[in-house]
Amino acid sequence: TSSDSVVTLLDYGAGNVRSVRNAIRHLGFGIKDVQTPEDILNANRLIFPGVGAFAAAMDVLNKTGMAEALCAYIEKDRPFLGICLGLQLLFQSSEENGPVNGLGLIPGVVGRFDSSNGFRVPQIGWNALQITKDSEILDDVGDHHVYFVHSYRAMPSDDNKEWVSSTCNYGDNFIASVRRGNVHAVQFHPEKSGDVGLSVLRRFLHPKTNIPKKPTEGKALKLAKRVIACLDVRANDKGDLVVTKGDQYDVREHTKENEVRNLGKPVELARQYYKEGADEISFLNITGFRDFPLGDLPMLQVLRLTSENVFVPLTVGGGIRDFTDANGRHYSSLEVASEYFRSGADKISIGSDAVYAAEDYLKTGVKTGKSSLEQISRVYGNQAVVVSIDPRRVYITHPNDVEFKAVRVTDLGPNGEEYAWYQCTVNGGREGRPIGAYELAKAVEDLGAGEILLNCIDCDGQGKGFDMDLIKLISDAVSIPVIASSGAGAVEHFSDVFRKTNASAALAAGIFHRKEVPIQSVKEHLYKEGIEVRI
Ligand code: 1PR
Missing domain, CATH: 3.40.50.880 (Class I glutamine amidotransferase (GATase) domain)
Known part of the structure; x- marks a missing residue:
């Protein structure tokens, strides 16, 4: 050279x-x-x-x-x-x-x-x-x-x-x-x-070369609403890392073999979504809660390879917490996160561990500075730390039936219930915790989260639209950006969520993987509807 x-x-x-x-x-x-x-x-x-x-x-x-x-x-x-x-x-x-x-x-x-x-x-x-x-x-x-x-x-x-x-x-x-x-x-x-x-x-x-100017369609005026493609990643039973997708978090085929649903290869799909105009790509290592992520070198490799030619922000989540391996070696969550950042992540996302941190914080009112959330945001900045919330809707007849913030629901519960609260879960929805999504969101904002990725187990993979009640509740409760997730099935669901809530971004998985609705169509629809998007 x-x-x-x-x-x-x-x-x-x-x-x-x-x-x-x-x-x-x-x-x-x-x-x-x-x-x-x-x-x-x-x-x-x-x-x-x-x-x-x-x-x-x-x-x-x-x-x-x-x-x-x-x-x-x-x-x-x-x-x-x-x-x-x-x-x-x-x-x-x-x-x-x-x-x-x-x-x-x-x-x-x-x-x-x-x-x-x-x-x-x-x-x-x-x-x-x-x-x-x-x-x-x-x-x-x-x-x-x-x-x-x-x-x-x-x-x-x-x-x-x-x-x-x-x-x-x-x-x-x-x-x-x-x-x-x-x-x-x-x-x-x-x-x-x-x-x-x-x-x-x-x-x-190349300052002196005369590169012709690129023509522009549309005009950027202000902060755009983001459209994010999410890749839930895990090893299948053969040990290959695949992009999978659940229905209400169940990712196994309902066949005799009961195999993990396989929707493609993570690096290839990420590249494809980048080319199609995704504003951001998220990788969620959905079994990270039980497999130690630094033992999971393929995930780091996915990040390294993806970041070579995907030039939009990359988020990675799953398994970010303190960990002691079989040889007694202790890894702090900060080390785990650092390894992700070094491999090409711009943001890391914390699920289960943020729930425990928020529970402790609400109990004691003390910020210990020791949680993963606090440590990572102190070193890398709030903007690098996303908290992923996995709530499940719990219907109740009266808002005072629970100590958590409840909302009046748009669609009544199975027994005509008019209210619901949103119970946080850990370990990929496997365990419900005594804290609501509202309480969690406010606590993690205090602890240093820079953004919230708001899933909803009830809506995940259903294609019936986002949970507006939940997204409205959370996006009004915090002053950090909220990403609406779970349930997108049509382009109108995106315009709906941006019209009716204060979400800053909307994330979808299934419709992109199954090629039902391309990212480009979502963008075009939003643009036609007068919602600011990046074209
Ligand atoms: O708890 O820190 O190890 O993080 C685990 C992460 O993995 C969390 O962010 C959690 O949301 C995610 N996760 C765990 N289990 C599952 C599962 O599906 N079995 N995926 C899971 C959760 C939901 C979204 C999904 C949207 C949109 N994912 O990722 O992409 O719901 O889907 P749709 O558009 O098809 O409806 P930790």
Whole structure:
């Protein structure tokens, strides 16, 4: 490789930059990792994908002498691309666990989004840019959505207007990208923004080639509702990892052999859904509660292979908890999660273990900081931690019959009951717990969850639509994003859930696997209905 086709990457080891690496390689470039400050000064082209928390990142940069080298490199107008925290660190300071000083190259303070005006924090999802000056690398973005995931943002002002190249609206009008000469930085994730994102990286890597602009259909205006494809994964009886799908969580065929239903191969299906326009892919290792996930190397391999050419966010769940193996070796849930992140996951999802953590928290009122949820969100940020809830509907005649939050149901119960509460379960729906979905959702938000994946055992695989009563209850109760799941059977179910509830995303499995309703049709339907989606 000639030095022209090598890009220098500043990875200080705080999180998953695997997807940035994969995207660079996908575009035909080699990678040289920064080991010393001199590597920064000698770079031809430098990419800085900031991950983790602002203070921790500045600490590393200061201690290693990289902060000084970065400032010198940027002051010399050398080709630079900062991503996410890699944009924020260019500013004077941040309020994240602070105030903490940044590199001080751009005037302004990075502050937290205000959730009091009804916007959910973190901002997770595909949003639109207002391009304020020519930035070259954004030439293909135009009217398309790009993927953001963050709780902090920098604001445009008179002092930094010479830098700002685009803004984005999410309650506030915040800085989405900056550019001065050869120095670029973006708040969104080009490596997770599909084809449009890859073109941002391509234009940075090949600045002088005249790549024609891509035509755009539709116009991105605001945060889009996400459509997520979910792959429930487990080993079948032969030991092969397959995508399966249950009816109310029962994944076995009702035949004499009683085999695990096999709907395809995880890596292939994920790729296909990415190409068809899925905004995100989730893998749920549905037997992770009993099999230790790090013993389950195939799942890590699935993530590694998928992230090589799927450039939208990947979530993985199943079995994230502390574990002691047969040899007495103890693994913390944080180690398990770290292994998932290193293998290409952007978010991890916790089911059973979050239920136990919430039960303890509600009992004692004390945040111990020791639960998986708390530990992982402290290290990787709230936006990286999803809590998956698996509730089952329990009908009651009167809301005061239980100590948990009940709702008046749209469809009466089998004995004419007018109310129901939603009982949380663990171990793939096998065991009911003394906590409701409402109580759980509020508790895990307190404990640091950044998003909720809301399933419903009654609706799973039924194709009769989402449980609106449940989704409304939960999406109104918390201020983090809620993903509606279970029961999608037709495109109208998606428009329904977005009209009638405050869900930020809708997830489906069966209809995609059985090719009954392609993702593209869901998107087209939502678009026609005037619901903002990424086309
Ligand atoms: O408890 O941390 O080990 O996590 C286990 C994870 O596996 C949880 O997220 C739990 O939801 C999931 N899980 C466990 N057992 C099953 C099962 O089906 N037997 N799958 C299971 C749950 C529901 C969704 C499904 C939607 C949409 N999955 O994944 O994809 O209901 O389906 P549909 O569109 O076909 O209706 P832990």
